[in-house]
Amino acid sequence: MEKTNEIREYCRLLKLGSISERIDQIINDARQQSPGYLEFTATLLSAEVRHRQKRDQEKRKTAACLPLSFDLDNYDFTFNSGLDKSQLNQLRELHWLEQNFNILLMGPSGMGKTYVAAGLCHDAVLSGYRAYFKPMDEIISILRMKDVTRKAAADYRRLLKAQLIVIDDIMSVPVSKNEAVAFFNFFNHVYERTSFIITTNKSPKEWVEVLNDEVLTTALLDRILYRCEIINLNGDNSYRMKNRKTIFDVTTD
Numbered sequence: 001m002e003k004t005n006e007i008r009e010y011c012r013l014l015k016l017g018s019i020s021e022r023i024d025q026i027i028n029d030a031r032q033q034s035p036g037y038l039e040f041t042a043t044l045l046s047a048e049v050r051h052r053q054k055r056d057q058e059k060r061k062t063a064a065c066l067p068l069s070f071d072l073d074n075y076d077f078t079f080n081s082g083l084d085k086s087q088l089n090q091l092r093e094l095h096w097l098e099q100n101f102n103i104l105l106m107g108p109s110g111m112g113k114t115y116v117a118a119g120l121c122h123d124a125v126l127s128g129y130r131a132y133f134k135p136m137d138e139i140i141s142i143l144r145m146k147d148v149t150r151k152a153a154a155d156y157r158r159l160l161k162a163q164l165i166v167i168d169d170i171m172s173v174p175v176s177k178n179e180a181v182a183f184f185n186f187f188n189h190v191y192e193r194t195s196f197i198i199t200t201n202k203s204p205k206e207w208v209e210v211l212n213d214e215v216l217t218t219a220l221l222d223r224i225l226y227r228c229e230i231i232n233l234n235g236d237n238s239y240r241m242k243n244r245k246t247i248f249d250v251t252t253d
Contacts, residue, residue, distance in 0.1 A: 018051030072119035107233035113199035131164035143182040166197045171210040180211040
């Protein structure tokens, strides 16, 4: 018991939390299985590595700020949006992310653009990438406030280091001239080392109207589309409308 407590103290000093928590079980298993020195050492270290990987994954998931629905394992392929199972599976392999490609999800409201984007962001987080999900208006707010508040400054630094950024509903909110320029400068600063997933129900013509600058819009689109897969999601009806909930009991006469 004295040696066990001594090991726990060493673990505390070295910040080896998982080994400290599991030392009794690890020692008990070793007494029953009689592993060699190398195997026992590997067991200790692997327990700590798995613990840290899980903890880091949870931190990345929290930082990503995903919406409530994002699990692509539950994707409803009976809903015809123009994205089939083979295409979605290829996207989930994340080869495009390794190659610094962008994904542009276009289509009317209710086609699942946000759900797919959030799901791919979640897959990226699970694979160890620094990934963040941000609506367009939140990014604009961060850019506007980064020199004013600590939180915005911290959010901005995280975006600069991101490997994947999801911009949901791009061009959905009006922006001022200064905000448009700030957004372009930010995108221009990171696009060569960061992949983007962008969702939009706006045409390029409408982008011009939001940014109120044709030259700026053209330059932005040029950077987005240089290495980009464009996916058009279209269907006969909105998924939300097709699966609309009701407060009334559904009964048959």
